Amino acid sequence: MDMITILFCSIDDFCKWFMPLWEQMLLEEGNPKKSQRDGTMSPSEVMTLLVLFHQSNQRHFKGFYTHYVPQVLGGAFPKRVSYQRFVELSQSVMIPLSAYLHSRRVNSRGIAFIDSTPLKVCHNRRISHHKTFANLAQRGKNSIGWYFGFKLHLVIDDTGELISFFLTAANFDDRKGLRAMTQFIQGKLYGDKGYISKALKATLKTQGIELITGVRKNMKKESLSEFDTIMLKKRSLIETVIGQLKSFTQIEHTRHCSVLGFMVNVVAGLIAYTWKLHKPSLMSRINPKLDDGFNLLNPSQPIFI
Template sequence: MLSLDALFCDVDDFCPVFEPQWHQELLSSCKRYRHRSRSLSLSEVMTILIAFHQSHYRNFKHFYLLMVRHYWQKAFPKAVSYQRFVAWMPSSLVPLCAYLCDCYGDCTGISFIDATSIKVCHNRRIAQHRVFNGHAARGKTSVGWFFGFKLHLVINDRGELLHVQITPGNIDDRKPVVELLRNLFGKVFGDKGYVSQALAQHLKEEHDVMLIAKPRRNMENHLMLWQDTFIARKRALIETVIDQLKNISQIEHSRHRSPANFCVNLLCGLIAYCHQPKKPSLQLN
């Protein structure tokens, strides 16, 4: 596990800058709220949530009761009960979204794009599932059918996240590409699911981004620069990143009880990956 002090310092430096701007953008309401002070600050709540995805624990309840309340008692002397902390988790959703954007890496001109499934239940329990009713959808990947969401992500050659987006499972992989690559430049490599001449032409003309997708079996091969051919063969880099997100950062499980806590779990897993000191990279330098 990474240093708790380093993680808290980074989060605590972000929160004082973000919170005043956040409260200014909130919509006004006629209702009166008490805004009672909490025993844990927003930065402490975010630190605990992110630290869970850096630990070896697979269950947040065990992590909180054994690690936070016992071993980290000096670091969090005012830690509340597990039930109260779970009730606070949805309030950290917006700050976590902003903090994830602050953790993004820099575009280097060589990027990789891919999508992966985020299952929320077993296929046999789709008809009985109620938590994500109206949000999740059936989708299909190269592995098979699933029920849940799709996580679309873009990384650079150093394995750093550049942009992510989540959609229902039945959305085409090419639909969010324009939004994902809006602020990038250079060449972006993807699999055959991103083959689209119209999309590639639009990205080239409007955003100066060259989308290079692996051709399908029934398509004619086109000549490519040897540099592009070499980098295209390294597209397994993003598969490695996805594997670490699912197996180390634990962004996928089927025990969610609310959509808000699902988003919190996903965001914290992505942030935990961004804080990894060693990420898979091509080492082109």
């Protein structure tokens, strides 16, 4: 069984379980889900193609759907609809797509790393003319400089698996986002200096979480165990994960035409990462900067950064 079939079966099995629950919830809220017309693509097919786009090394989804899919994946998706109709269908699966992403996360095994990364939605020179995210995106600043957009917060374990994720405006304080991401974390959590907070550290300790960060130059050094000192140096693991997300998936680009389309793209990109065959890991014997199986469409062809 090829990897594309495995991916589709996983998504389809999830949809068979999730969709009836979702439709029942909508009925109870007095907002029944509109039924699809016969002959259109199923939600499972739509979700699979959204994920496969991030596995295909294609840069533009329209080119992927109108050219790559018919030529390479035509037999696997015989009921393809027009591109415009697919865009509508892709936005309609935002809820099941998000639920599927949550089903792919793992629980902390005692060691976790946290970091955030910017998701720019336009060039700084076009901020005053930007309309798609005019009331949502904000100006933020990282080590490189100012940008306009959002911030993706991630927590991973020592094997590179996603534990938690959180999307905010670019000016959101990383420490505030941490509180919304700790329900799946136990044990030690390693972060950079942006997460320094005595109050937050004390609060997390009552939840069984030990937040460990470096210190700023004007702060008194804390005595850390040899193990914690080594793990802080290994925090670059999550930076490798972020680098691969931005190198191999299209979670960051400036061509979005709608807020919902942006959300669908980010969620699909994160799902694509969870299907990566070899994730960066502290115990991996391969170079974590090599990707030897990210692409489900060509799993035998390594891709190098």
